[in-house]
Amino acid sequence: MAASHDLATDPALQEALLTVRRGTQFFGRKLNELPDDALQAPSLLPEWTRAHVIAHVGYNARAIARLMKWANTGNETPMYSSWDARNAEIEHGAALSPKELRNLYTDSAAQLDAAWRDTPPDAWEHHVKTAQGRTVPASETVWMRTREIWIHAVDLNNGAAFVQIPAHVLNRLLQEITGAWKSRGDDKDLLLKVTDASTVTEFGDLGSDNPDVISGTLADITAFAAGRSTKGITSSKQQSPTAPRWL
Numbered sequence: 001m002a003a004s005h006d007l008a009t010d011p012a013l014q015e016a017l018l019t020v021r022r023g024t025q026f027f028g029r030k031l032n033e034l035p036d037d038a039l040q041a042p043s044l045l046p047e048w049t050r051a052h053v054i055a056h057v058g059y060n061a062r063a064i065a066r067l068m069k070w071a072n073t074g075n076e077t078p079m080y081s082s083w084d085a086r087n088a089e090i091e092h093g094a095a096l097s098p099k100e101l102r103n104l105y106t107d108s109a110a111q112l113d114a115a116w117r118d119t120p121p122d123a124w125e126h127h128v129k130t131a132q133g134r135t136v137p138a139s140e141t142v143w144m145r146t147r148e149i150w151i152h153a154v155d156l157n158n159g160a161a162f163v164q165i166p167a168h169v170l171n172r173l174l175q176e177i178t179g180a181w182k183s184r185g186d187d188k189d190l191l192l193k194v195t196d197a198s199t200v201t202e203f204g205d206l207g208s209d210n211p212d213v214i215s216g217t218l219a220d221i222t223a224f225a226a227g228r229s230t231k232g233i234t235s236s237k238q239q240s241p242t243a244p245r246w247l
Helices: 011-032 052-074 085-095 098-117 121-125 140-157 166-186 219-223
Strands: 126-128 135-137 190-194 201-204 212-216
Touching: 011 098, 011 140, 052 085, 052 098, 052 126, 052 140, 098 121, 098 140, 098 190, 098 212, 135 140, 166 190, 166 201, 166 219, 190 219, 201 219, 212 219
Parallel strands: 190 212
Antiparallel strands: 126 135, 190 201
């Protein structure tokens, strides 16, 4: 019988599950505000309609649920059989009827939430592999989904904004993005300054003698770093700055 409450006992994990569930509710609200005839309109992602975003978020929940099955059973169940299969699945989902798309979102979200709820404490430490090939503990799936659900709520192009994403999610996201830049050497002479923290917080090439300083609020800087927007930011060198690629 499925548990009626989370089996996880770690306080930090419980807090992370609360954050991802808030994101699921937020995405669901922005989706429910859209009439059926608006789902094929453009999203904020190039070449993707809102339907593509919804399909991707739905199938992503199923993919992460497969990782939780892996963690709980020990039987390897990858997120996707291949990137081509993942992309084909999204294209298929984007062509579903509005009712089917909405059901995909709600059913897959419920499936994933049940998988998390029913995972005992020890299984959260079992290792699984992400679609990018990283080996991580199953607890990392909560952050993987948190990142997806909050950002893609904005990508739905229905009025959601990065300023509505919890600050601790934005902070971790910004650290992750700038860390990826650094690992590839893409952050050379690029310094991000967050101006609405209690003290100015800096990310990027902290050792540069002559950096391009991009300044803005935490929400605006994170949106810029994620390649979503240049609204609200200023650059010390460029009129129209472009962030390095994230993923």
